[in-house]
Amino acid sequence: MTQLDRRRFLLASGVAGGAAVLAGSGVVTWRSLQDAAASRPLPAGQQVLVVLTLYGGNDGLNTLVPYADPAYRSARPELAYPAEKVLKLDSELGLNPALAGFAGLWKAGRLAIVRGVGYPQPDHSHFRSMDIWQTASPAEPVNTGWIGRWLDATGDDPLRALNIGAVLPPLAMGGRASAAALPLGARRTVPAALTRGLTALGTPEPADSASRALVRASYAAEQLVQASLATAGGTPEPGDQESPAGSAGGQGSLADQLAVVARCIGAGVPTRVYSVSQGGFDTHADELDAQQNALGAVDKAVTGFLGAVAATPHGAGVTVLVYSEFGRRVQANASQGTDHGTAGPVFVAGPRVRGGFYGDQPSLTDLADGDLKVTTDFRAVYAELLAKVLGSDPGRVLGPLPGAPIGFL
Amino acid sequence: MSTQSAAWIAAARLVRRTGFGASGPAVDAVVRSGPETYLAGLLAPAADPGAAATPLPPFPPLAPVGRNADRAARLARNKQRREQLQQLTSWWLGRMLSVHQPFTERITFGWHDHFATAASKVRSATALAHQNETLRRLGTGDFRTLAQAMLVDPAMLIWLDGQKNTVRGANENLAREFMELFALGHGDGYTETDVREGARALTGWRIDAGQVSATLRPRLHDQTPKTVLGVTGNLDQAGFCDAVLARPAAAGYVCGRWYGQLVSDTPPDAATLARLVAGYGAHRDLAGLFRAAYLDESFARAANSIVAGPVEWLIGAARALKVGTDAATLTRLAGILRGLGQLPFDPPNVSGWPSGHAWLSTAAAQLRLQAAGWLCRTGDLSFVSAAAPGQRLDAVGYLLGVGTFSDRTAAALKPALGNPATLVTLALTSPEYLVH
Numbered sequence: 001m002t003q004l005d006r007r008r009f010l011l012a013s014g015v016a017g018g019a020a021v022l023a024g025s026g027v028v029t030w031r032s033l034q035d036a037a038a039s040r041p042l043p044a045g046q047q048v049l050v051v052l053t054l055y056g057g058n059d060g061l062n063t064l065v066p067y068a069d070p071a072y073r074s075a076r077p078e079l080a081y082p083a084e085k086v087l088k089l090d091s092e093l094g095l096n097p098a099l100a101g102f103a104g105l106w107k108a109g110r111l112a113i114v115r116g117v118g119y120p121q122p123d124h125s126h127f128r129s130m131d132i133w134q135t136a137s138p139a140e141p142v143n144t145g146w147i148g149r150w151l152d153a154t155g156d157d158p159l160r161a162l163n164i165g166a167v168l169p170p171l172a173m174g175g176r177a178s179a180a181a182l183p184l185g186a187r188r189t190v191p192a193a194l195t196r197g198l199t200a201l202g203t204p205e206p207a208d209s210a211s212r213a214l215v216r217a218s219y220a221a222e223q224l225v226q227a228s229l230a231t232a233g234g235t236p237e238p239g240d241q242e243s244p245a246g247s248a249g250g251q252g253s254l255a256d257q258l259a260v261v262a263r264c265i266g267a268g269v270p271t272r273v274y275s276v277s278q279g280g281f282d283t284h285a286d287e288l289d290a291q292q293n294a295l296g297a298v299d300k301a302v303t304g305f306l307g308a309v310a311a312t313p314h315g316a317g318v319t320v321l322v323y324s325e326f327g328r329r330v331q332a333n334a335s336q337g338t339d340h341g342t343a344g345p346v347f348v349a350g351p352r353v354r355g356g357f358y359g360d361q362p363s364l365t366d367l368a369d370g371d372l373k374v375t376t377d378f379r380a381v382y383a384e385l386l387a388k389v390l391g392s393d394p395g396r397v398l399g400p401l402p403g404a405p406i407g408f409l
Numbered sequence: 410m411s412t413q414s415a416a417w418i419a420a421a422r423l424v425r426r427t428g429f430g431a432s433g434p435a436v437d438a439v440v441r442s443g444p445e446t447y448l449a450g451l452l453a454p455a456a457d458p459g460a461a462a463t464p465l466p467p468f469p470p471l472a473p474v475g476r477n478a479d480r481a482a483r484l485a486r487n488k489q490r491r492e493q494l495q496q497l498t499s500w501w502l503g504r505m506l507s508v509h510q511p512f513t514e515r516i517t518f519g520w521h522d523h524f525a526t527a528a529s530k531v532r533s534a535t536a537l538a539h540q541n542e543t544l545r546r547l548g549t550g551d552f553r554t555l556a557q558a559m560l561v562d563p564a565m566l567i568w569l570d571g572q573k574n575t576v577r578g579a580n581e582n583l584a585r586e587f588m589e590l591f592a593l594g595h596g597d598g599y600t601e602t603d604v605r606e607g608a609r610a611l612t613g614w615r616i617d618a619g620q621v622s623a624t625l626r627p628r629l630h631d632q633t634p635k636t637v638l639g640v641t642g643n644l645d646q647a648g649f650c651d652a653v654l655a656r657p658a659a660a661g662y663v664c665g666r667w668y669g670q671l672v673s674d675t676p677p678d679a680a681t682l683a684r685l686v687a688g689y690g691a692h693r694d695l696a697g698l699f700r701a702a703y704l705d706e707s708f709a710r711a712a713n714s715i716v717a718g719p720v721e722w723l724i725g726a727a728r729a730l731k732v733g734t735d736a737a738t739l740t741r742l743a744g745i746l747r748g749l750g751q752l753p754f755d756p757p758n759v760s761g762w763p764s765g766h767a768w769l770s771t772a773a774a775q776l777r778l779q780a781a782g783w784l785c786r787t788g789d790l791s792f793v794s795a796a797a798p799g800q801r802l803d804a805v806g807y808l809l810g811v812g813t814f815s816d817r818t819a820a821a822l823k824p825a826l827g828n829p830a831t832l833v834t835l836a837l838t839s840p841e842y843l844v845h
Binding site: 055124125126127128164191193194196197198200201203204205206208209210211212213215216217218219279284285332333334335337339369372 | 604715773820825
């Protein structure tokens with residue numbers, strides 16, 4: 001999707017949704033979350049979904065490696081992992097060496113891997129493909145995301161879904177309601193005169209244009225702001241590390257984001273869906289190290305998170321979804337990297353998950369124009385999460401779905 | 410408060426959308442000259458003393474580090490590289506503050522957003538500075554020349570792996586993003602085959618040692634025929650560029666993106682876009698496009714629709730308060746922009762920065778308030794302080810180029826009339842200053 005289209009997307013969501021992006025949902029603070037946890041904690045037995053978006057198009061074939069397939073090695077002479085390096089899951093497939101924690105989850109039966117996930121008529125644009133995944137509408141652009149529509153369908157509490165980071169991703173935007181947002185980072189106390197002034201600037205004014213009303217709305221929410229979570233580490237300096245051109249990362253490291261989620265769950269915050277993200281997967285060149293670093297960060301953050309929540313009262317009901325906008329081309333390019341592709345594996349992890357493989361592994365020889373053929377529609381994954389984790393009717397969010405449940409929950 | 414005339418408010422909008430912020434005297438001048446004369450001056454600029462006073466600093470080549478260099482040597486080199494990139498950012502911020510007429514820098518920043526290239530991957534101040542100079546030099550010329558320059562620009566070749574795109578194996582990154590984000594738009598209906606064929610046309614470019622030019626290496630270039638968007642031949646980068654720009658949708662795409670930057674957050678209707686495309690013309694004249702956008706009838710209708718992004722907001726405020734351009738100040742400004750999410754040379758991805766309402770989160774409100782407070786502690790508030798308290802609302806409006814404050818904002822500012830720093834801080838965060 002182009003910049004202009006995405007701007008239109010944001011605009012439609014923000015304005016048509018009654019300023020939902022900022023006003024209806026509002027940015028919340030750690031203190032307001034604690035208040036909510038104290039006054040109306042998440043009821044026992046209510047499950048929690050954590051949606052982890054990997055931006056940039058993660059190379060599925062070097063994540064879940066078909067190490068025994070000669071076609072894998074011949075398509076990627078310099079990029080293929082040798083059999084002895086992968087973390088073998090069965091006689092054909094193994095995990096990237098950076099995913100040791102995921103391999104542990106697999107052994108414990110708490111990791112489901114859905115293979116060959118994608119959507120019809122794959123689009124190779126980062127921006128359009130990510131919109132398709134987040135809106136769950138492959139046929140035409142829409143202004144709402146799948147979690148946003150779940151919010152629309154299920155009630156009024158703005159805290160039911162929480163994005164970590166101040167800028168909401170499309171998946172979290174509904175037509176009527178949108179996810180709340182918790183910014184990461186330390187805050188300083190503001191002098192009283194300025195706080196009072198900002199509160200006054202947050203008063204409605206009939207003469208305001210739509211855009212000015214949004215400024216005002218953000219200040220109205222600001223009245224709540226005094227404290228928030230301080231997180232370790234700062235923003236990297238330019239030049240510190242590579243961030244490939246197509247990958248918009250989340251705010252703060254994934255470990256920081258998930259640490260906040262773990263604290264929320266531990267405190268009993270009444271949130272059912274959390275959204276977190278990591279970038280760094282647009283590996284057109286020198287892929288091996290870059291992808292291993294990125295996957296290693298995911299591995300540590302996710303397994304650390306599941307370990308941290310395991311001991312909490314709601315830990316038994318936490319499920320993590322990990323997906324990216326597309327996999328990459330089967331054939332490596334000449335830069336020890338891969339170009340944009342299609343289907344990829346989706347990971348679902350947590351204590352309630354029935355570990356194992358689901359969906360067929362795409363063939364490396366029966367390709368569509370050099371790309372893997374999709375074997376599982378991504379909406380089937382969402383449907384199962386909506387039904388089994390959130391206890392909602394998937395049809396209200398996704399429309400009519402063909403096919404049987406996948407069965408990972 | 411007294412309200413300025415409709416003509417003054419319209420002139421203020423034009424000043425703000427042609428630069429960073431506005432000041433009362435600058436707006437008065439446009440009221441006197443009229444928009445056409447003002448725009449003619451912008452598009453045929455005289456040498457700017459502020460630009461002459463802020464020449465690009467030299468970036469000495471980084472100390473070479475061999476394959477077997479020890480950790481200390483690598484760390485030293487990384488430190489040098491980081492310092493050069495910080496110096497580059499400070500230089501541009503200093504330039505934005507120093508120029509007498511900021512139009513060129515505003516447009517250059519717009520092109521930086523359009524051809525978004527990030528230091529995190531390019532890691533060369535020399536290459537990024539060269540790209541920046543190219544955007545400045547060609548930014549009001551014709552789009553074909555600019556687009557061709559970007560296809561062989563060293564920083565761009567690093568950023569989108571163009572250097573790794575050879576006849577032995579294509580790398581599609583640059584060809585795809587050129588079509589999707591730079592020149593044509595995703596909605597045009599080009600195919601994956603067009604992307605792959607286009608990548609072959611772009612094969613063989615290698616960056617020269619000085620990092621300010623690239624050369625086509627015939628042995629690395631795919632010499633066989635390609636077909637891009639229906640054009641068949643032994644296409645090279647120029648042939649590829651022309652095939653893309655010849656598409657009917659290409660002009661509308663470029664004009665539409667600039668409409669979003671200069672006129673309104675709401676996409677133009679077909680008739681409006683057609684007027685801009687007419688200004689752009691067969692020669693893809695960017696000055697013609699800008700003139701058409703600023704003078705279009707929709708410009709007046711689109712009042713109070715553009716949210717000032719962090720760079721525009723901060724540089725505008727810093728110019729109005731005449732904060733210094735010493736190294737410490739520039740470093741502080743860069744830190745604020747990083748916090749607000751719009752540090753030059755550090756766009757989040759190849760599609761550039763978000764825009765509009767994306768900047769209006771509560772987290773940003775807090776950061777802006779802190780930044781405004783700092784600006785008012787270091788900047789020059791004498792114009793407001795010198796006014797009697799009863800006149801200070803008018804004074805701050807004139808200082809910032811705000812023609813009128815709403816009743817709500819006037820009421821919010823009133824308790825601060827006795828304290829110029831608080832007054833200007835709040836005015837800088839008012840909806841009237843943030844949205845124009």
